[in-house]
Each structure stands twice: as structure tokens, then as C-alpha cells.
Amino acid sequence: MLENVKRNVRLVARIDDNVVISDGERRRLQRKALDEIKQALQPFGYYRTTITTEFDRPTLSLVYLIELNDPVFIRSINLSMNDVAVLVEGADSNLSKLEKSADKRKGNTSEGFRKEFNEWRDQFELQSGEILNHSIYEKSKKTLLAKALRLGYFDAKYDQSSIEVGVDRATADIILIFSPGRRYQISDVVLSWEYSENADAKTKRGIDPSILSSMITLEVGKYYNSERLSETQRNLSSATFFAGVEVSLGDLNRDELQVPIVINLKPRKRKAYNFEIGVGTDTGIRASVGYENRRINTKGHNVSARYAVSEISRTAIFNYRIPYFRKPTESVNIFASQNDTFGKTRRFSSSKIGAELRHEMDGAVITYGLTASREQYSRLNRDLFDVERTTDLLIPSVQWKFTEVDDLYFPTRGWSATVELRGASEDALSDIDLMQGELDLRKLFPFGSGSFKMRLSLAGSLIDESADLPESLGFLAGGDDSVRGYRFESIGVTQNGETTVGKHAIVASVEYQHPIRDGLALAAFVDMGDAFNSNVDLKKGAGLGLRWRLPFGALRLDLASALDLEGNPLRLHFSFGADL
Template sequence: MRVGASARLPLSGWLLAALMFSAAAQAAPGVVVEIDGLDDERLRHNVEAFLDIESAVGKPLPTDARVHWLHAQATAEIHAALEPFGYYSPQIDAELQRSDDGGWRAVYRIDAGQPVRVRDFDVVISGAAAQDAPFAALLDRQALHAGAVFEHSAWEDLKSALQGLATERGYFEARIERAEVIVDPDAGAADVHFHLDSGRRYRFGELSFRQDFLKDSLLRRYNRIKPGDPYDAAALIDLQSALNDADYFSTVELDAGPDRADGDVVPIDVRLEPRKRKRYDFGLGYGTDTGPRGRIGYQDRWVNSLGHKINSDLRVSTIKSTLSAEYVIPGNDPRTEQVAIRAGADYENSSTKWSQTAVIGISKQVQLTSAWQRIVALDEQVERFRQDNGDTETVALLIPSLSFTRLHADDKLNVKRGDRLTFKLRGAAEPLLSDLSFAQFSAGAKRVQPLGDDARLLVRLDAGTTWTSDLERLPTSIRFYAGGDNSVRGYAYESIGPRNAKGDVIGGKNTVVGSVEYEHRVVGDWSVASFVDAGDAFNDSMSLKIGAGIGLRWASPIGPIRLDLAHGFDDPGDAFRIHFTLGPDL
């Protein structure tokens, strides 16, 4: 080797050196901590968190003095770690040993013993809240009670919950007179003392709105708080939610804090910022029933200071186009009631029907409960359609209708559990501005049931029946058809039903359609499905048509997207038919 030249280590030498360093590092003496005797993972994890000696594990070996000092603190730290769970008298065997490699091995054998239980549960609510039922209900729900294991977290939860409830219900002068726990480890008992003097309960004062585009008379119909009512934060949240749901406002802020009180009366100040008044919607899509389709929507959120609205919608596809508009008037209770004056026109030209329909009418919608909705309507309908014999006919009908809908779902966009029920009764009488008489009742039900974390069962049943004085002149929009994406898959759109002499489907007086579908998630938001559908549209005797197949599902941000491959087992079913749909399951 020449003087001044640098020596180069081959690659294999570097690898060997690295391995030797790694082995040396692994073999370096250190501190090992063992905890025995605690089967409850909560206790074990808390002991590990409290033990300072655990901080030396996996690090360079501390000095002997440091290790001995850490070990000496361990017994007190274990006591402190177990007490929050009610264990005040544990038996601890602590041992510190030199290990063969020169490090240290700390072993703690722990018998937690019996937990301390609540002996005297002395919780007293005085003042106006003593007669306020929610306080008694809260105490009934608490984990801390006589005979329960005394856990510190339950004690903190109790204090926090009572103070929070006092604030929510307007006891702004509430004060804690006593809050202590006396623990007797020898007796295995804890005496809990919490005394809360609520003082007086504040009341609501006058309500004022800060906005300049809607009449106060409309906004006050959303409010259910009366001056003098006892203060309740839940009532404020309810009012804020109702105003948000009204679709008029981008911002809803309520100021009703105790700092605004005059004596024990708290006025309510509501600040409202308007949303954009006009809204436009555009959409393009495709469905195997309709083919390519497009949509244009327009909404005027408030036509005037009374909060009246205009909604209009144009939908165009290769087989069916609709134009609709409605003028919506808030009801006496605008949260749950609205009246709509509506008009619309439909044009349909499919393989099974041809019709032109114009409708004008009025309806009243009432939200009966959080799930049930009722709609009463009266429509004047004029429909020009192709009769069973191929001739065209124009029929005018004055149709009153009554419908009830129940919808309950954990997530209305992507449902994991929920159900839908619908009932509708409608008809017309020939003497009352109608060219014929009919009465029709229809009902539908659908259930989405989870099967574990990754599967769902979807069951659907729809049925309807019609009486009419003249079946041949009954408009096609009132007849029943089956087959298609949302009916019996494996069959073309509305291809199932009674036929005329030419073999054309003309629709029937009755229908029954059912479906059972199993869906299983495979990865992320993707699922596979298998299904069996059955149904018929008929006049006198039913002959169920069966369809079955498999499908792919994607729970997209805009709702479920479904792609199905189905086989129709009966005439006029297809050997294989693709169905593509988008939208909520309920």
C-alpha cells in the first residue's frame, strides 16, 4: 500500500460490519420490565403508563443509582395507577435483579385485590332543580351508585354531567356546596358526597330576528318558545335546526346566554344571513330503462317576503320527458306543513305506451312525525294516449288522492339499516268533471337489514289494484306495468302486463312485484350482490315472471350506483339484460 492512499472496504465488508453493529446493539445490556398478575388490560396499560422505569426500556443503560431510584418509586406508582379503577389495597412484590448481560430485570407481581365500592351515595340537588325530572333521570343513568365500584372517571363524569345539565336547563347561578369522596381502604368502601344548589331557573324572554328579507310573522311560526318558558338549551337547538332546514338561510346564529339576562329573563336574539335566492341544477345521466337523459332544475327560494317558493324541473330522455313546476306556500306550521300549486306535462313514447299528459292541481303536505308524511291532493289531468285497439283517446279526470309515506333510515344517502312504507288511494267519479270513474289503491314496502358488518339484505314488495267503469279508456298513466330496473330485472322496461290482439303490452288493473337481494362488501365502498325478482301486472289472473342475477355496487359520494346482469326466466324475459341505476335504496 502506498503512503497517502486511502483503503477501500469491499461491499461485503460493509454488510458484515453493519450486521455486527446490529447484533452488538441488540446484545447491549439494558432494562427489562415485567408486570405479572393483572388480567384486566385497563389496569395493565395504566400501570405501564405510570411506571417511570418503563422509560428506560430500549434505551442505553442508565447508571445503577438511576435504576435503583426508579425501582424504588415503582410501588407508589403502581398504587397511583390502580386507584383510579377502585383498587386501593393491592399486594405488590417488587424485585430488581441483575441480568446475565449486565443489565437490569425489574419484576412486579401484582395482586390488585378487591375494589373499593360505594357505600354512601350522598348526592343532593337543592334549589329549583330539586323538582326538575331530568336530574333524577340523569342520576338513574350514571355508572356511579351505591354498591358500584368506585372509579375516578365515573366520579368526574357525575360532576360534569350534573353541572352541564344545570347550565343547559338555565340554572346559571348553580353552585357546588360539597364535592368530596372519602375512601376507607380497610373497609373497602367509598363515601361519595356531592351537593349542588341550583338556585333559581332562568326563563326565556322576547325573541327578535335580525334580517331584512322575510316577514317576522313567517319566522315566528318556526319558533315554539314562548316568553316565560323555562330556559332550555334543547329548545334553542330545536329552533336553530328548524331555521336551518327552512332553506332560506346560509347562517343561523342564536344569542341567548346568561350575560344577556335582565334579572332571570334571557332574551333570544337570532341573526340570519340569506342563502342565494336562485338556484340552478343541471345533470346528465344514463339509465337502461330511459337511455341517455338530462335534467335542468330551477328554484327561487323566496318569491316574496312571505317565503313562497317556486320549483321547476325539466327532464328529458329518449322515451320519456317531463316538465313540472310548483308554487309552494309555507303552512301554519312551516316546519311540517306546506301547500303546493302545481302544473306539469309528460310525454312518453316507449315500446309499450304512447301518451301526452297535462296536469294542474293543488296539494297539502304534512309531516305527521319524524318518519310519517301525509299528502292530500286534487289534480285535473288530461291525457291523450293510444287505446288498446291502437286508436288515440283523450280522457279528462279530476283526481283526488291521499297518500301516506313512512321513511326511516340511519343514512338516507347510503342506507345500512332502514325501511320505507307507502300507501296511496286515488280515484275519479264520472259525474265530477271526469270522463270515467276509477278507484285505485297501491302500497309498497322495502326493508334494508344489515347482516353483520359487511353484508345487507334488501327485501321489496309492491302491490296495487284498480276498479274502473271503463278499462279500455283508462289512461296508461293510471294502469300498472312491470319489468325494468326498479321492478323485475331481466325484463325490458314495462314489458310485463296484459297484451292486446297485436301482442302489445297495454297495462293492467293489478300488480304485484317483489324482490330479495343479498349484498356483500368486498373492498372499501365496493360490494357484490345477487338477487331474485318476481312480479306481474294483470287484470284477472296473476302469472308471476321470475328474474335473477348478480350485480356490482359502489357506495359513491352521491349515492349508490348499481350495475346488474339479470336473466328473465319467463316470456318476455331476456337471456341476459344489463340494468344500470343510481340513487338511494329507500
């Protein structure tokens, strides 16, 4: 309240600006200061303030003593809506009863806004008997008007909006009479392409409008709704084709009560090359080079290739993506890959070729896959000799993934779940019979001034005791996103003095994050987990960490102790990404 007074009294502003004030200007500003103080207090309901002025000679200061006295209380509130259809300027005001009745059957009268108005009225923040507050009053007015505009009532207005303060300045009456007018329909949806000066001919061909139509939720002839407009913008922005998407309104046709929608699309460069180099506590130094052709044709087909190398692996991947545009993330992918892994625990060479179908259902992403693979690896036999093995598999799989968060990059509340099933059979072009399942659950919720993050991961295999589980399909624990305090994939099954993959795995984690300043938070955590064949022996790790929010995700730095290793050695973990 006092800050509002200081902002509205020009004498204070002139003094704060260190401006030399003449005697004449100072006297003029002093005379106006009393009224300015009173006006600055009225929005808070104080209309009967008493102000006295004193001059403090030792400090050469002018002191205003403000006595608020009793505030103004709200005596009555009249919130109503004009149900009569508002005729636009220039329209025939002599509509027949039959024509007016037809308009009502279409639902295109102010009565169609009745539900939204009633909800707003029921949630009106001011009540009779409360102190009058102008800022809440203005905020409530804007809320209703914004709701009408979002639903396409572009002629909405207040027929009357007033605060009538009584002569005694003790009570006030609020009167708001709202006319939403009639609702506008979408007359057209226009796609406009914005190309750079050096765009090639293939880029200028753009994407077939029939392909994009499934991503556009705005329909000609339907009533305007800003949620549909925002959904269309999100869908198009999440596609890989566009560097920029702007969805806007055209000029209103007030005679026909129609509005066109203009979608301006700025294509991304058709071809892209990238090179990355980095370091991680799990992978060591790593580098990759990639190529992507984002639009091979007007159907939006995409091809990409990537080669990556680190201290523990080499990977080459080729992917051909065919979007089918029911939603931006839905596609058919045909892929081939070669992976050579030579870590301290897991060592193998795997070649794969396959296809997957990805689509959305009820907010979840479901992926169906079929992969043919050949994997070569070595295992110690009972005589402690390395035996080279080769396993051919044809693996069908299905994965269900759901995420719900309040913010994509920096969530404070939410959860995610991933379930995956895959299998192979000797009767279907595979060397072994195998069935595997994985479950990953994560939960994030506020607690006090910070937040808790919890995780539970389970994995299991059904395989004949005499068969060997390929290295790439076995499970290990330890590392940045597993049991911290332990080296990457160092927790597994001990055989003949060496650690190897297990048939099953479990990892659980509890972490508390406490903010210390903008963008920074401290973390304390406890992890536990194991990879095993039959008996579980949970390994535990605990430590402290630092979280740094960057514009594109969270940077995590953790110092963890391996509680089940001799001496409880410390290990530094460095990772990046979202919490869920």
C-alpha cells in the first residue's frame, strides 16, 4: 500500500530522480501531494484518510502522517449478463421474431455463454461485507472478458461497470453488467509458407497440406476456441519440419460473424549436420557426428544417420522415419545399427535391423517393434576359458510410456511410468526362448520448500537355465542414473571372479531437492539396487548433490559414497536432463 503511494506522488518521484526542483515547482507539487496520496489509497478501500504535514528541520524532511481511518465496505454486488443477442454496427436492427428464433437454435446468442458466466460469478473474489479492493475488481473484470475472447465472443463488452461509493464514504455498491455478444465461427484456415532467400526448390515444395491437416485441430464452420488454436500451434511446433510456427487471427467479418485463421510456417533447413563432443562419468570422453535430411519428400519422410564413440562403446545408427500424422510424435521407423561395447563389465558386438510403429493413445506413447539381431560375445566357462558365442534373435516388443508433469523441463510435480515387454522363440527364427519385462516408475512432488523425487525400476527374464543370456539383454546396475557411488554397470552377477550380467534387476532411489537460490538447489539422496539371477543382495549408495537449472534442462552434480564397498569410497557423478 505504501509503495503504491510512493509511486503515485510526483513529488516523491522527482526527489528520487535527484532532480533540482525550483521553489515554485516544489510548492505546486506539495499542494498536489495530498490529493495524490488520497487517490493512491482508494484502490485499497480507504476513502476517508486524514493526512497531516510536518517539517523536520534537523533533516530538512517533509513528513506526511497518514491516518487510514475506517475503510469502505462492500454493501452489495450486482453481477448480471445481458441475454439479448448483440447486433453488430450496421446490421439490421429490425430482425423478425422468426430470424431471432433461428439464431437461438444455432446457439449463437449470448445465452451460449451462460455457463462460463455463472462459473465466473460463483468464483467472484469480492464478497459483500468485505473491504473494497479495486485491483481485485479490475482483475475479475479482465478474467471474464478474456474468457469470452478465448471462446470467440469478440464483441464482448461491459454495458455497465461501476463502483458506486456512498456519500458517507463508508459503503460501496459494485455493478457489472456483461454482454458477450454473439460467437464467431472460423471461416477459413490459411497456410502461409515463409522461405529464406537461399531456400532450394525441394524446400519450397513444403509439406503436403493433406499431411498437415491431421495436426490442425481448427475446423472451418466450427466456433472459434483459443484452446484449439494453441493445440494446433503446439502440434505443428513439435513436428521436425518447422523452425517457427505462428497461428494468428485474420480480420474479423462482423457482418457474418466469422474469423479466418492464418498459419505462418517457417521451414527448418532441409539438411542438417552436427558434431558433438563431451564427457560423462559413465562414458568418459565421447564424441558423435550426425546427418539428417528432415524432408525427403512432401510427405515428410525423414532420414538420419549417426556415429558415436566413447571410452566404452562405438555405435552407428541409420533411421528412416515415416510420419503418419495422426499426432506429431506418431511414426513408422525403419532402422539398422551396429554397436560394439567394450566396458569393464559388458563386452559384445551387436548388429540389428528392424522396424517400429509409434503412436499415442490417451496421453501415452505406445511403441510396437520387431527387431532382428545377431550378437557376438564371450563368456568364461567353468574351466575359466573365454568362449566366443553368437546368438541370433527375432524380437517382437511393445512399450507403453506415460508422463504427466506441470513443466516439461523443470517439473515440481508429476509422475511417469514405462512398461516394456519383449520376447523371442526358437520356433520363430531365434536361437533361444526368452521373455523379458521392465517397469520404471518415477514420482516428483513438493515437500516444504523443496521436493521429493522417487524412483523404482524392476526388470526380469524368463529363460532356460541351460541357455546364455546375450550381453545386451542382460541387466547391470550402478552409475549416474542407477545406484550412485558405484562405477557404471559395476553391480551384477559374480561368476568365476568376474562380474557379468544378471537375468533380473531392481533399482530404487529417494532424493530430496532444496532450492538455495534462483536456478540452484541442493540434493540429498539414497540409492539401492542389484542385478542378479536368483538371490538379491541390494547395494546401497548415498550422497549429496547440486542441481543447476539451465534454459534447456537441469545439470546434476553428485558426490556419492558406495556404502557396501570397503572403505565406503566416494565417486563423482555428472549428468544432464529432466527429472522425469
